[in-house]
Amino acid sequence: MRDISILVTALNVIEENLCEQFTLDDLAKECYVSVSGLQKLFSYAFRCSIGEYLSKRQDALILQFLIDERASF
DSSP states (O other): OHHHHHHHHHHHHHHHTTTSOOOHHHHHHHHTSOHHHHHHHHHHHHSSOHHHHHHHHHHHHHHHHHHHHHHTO
């Protein structure tokens, strides 16, 4: 159950800071776990690294912005 809480916290921090710069160390501190522990848990749960997830989320955010901009013309 604690693992789920850690993942929820990590996802919330990532979403809240999607357009900001932060480090894995910052993220791990927010989750009260080590960087390696967070990386292992995240990789096990989502089958990708935190960096890959962050990149995909940023790409999706940019794509949504472009779709919204195009729709407003």
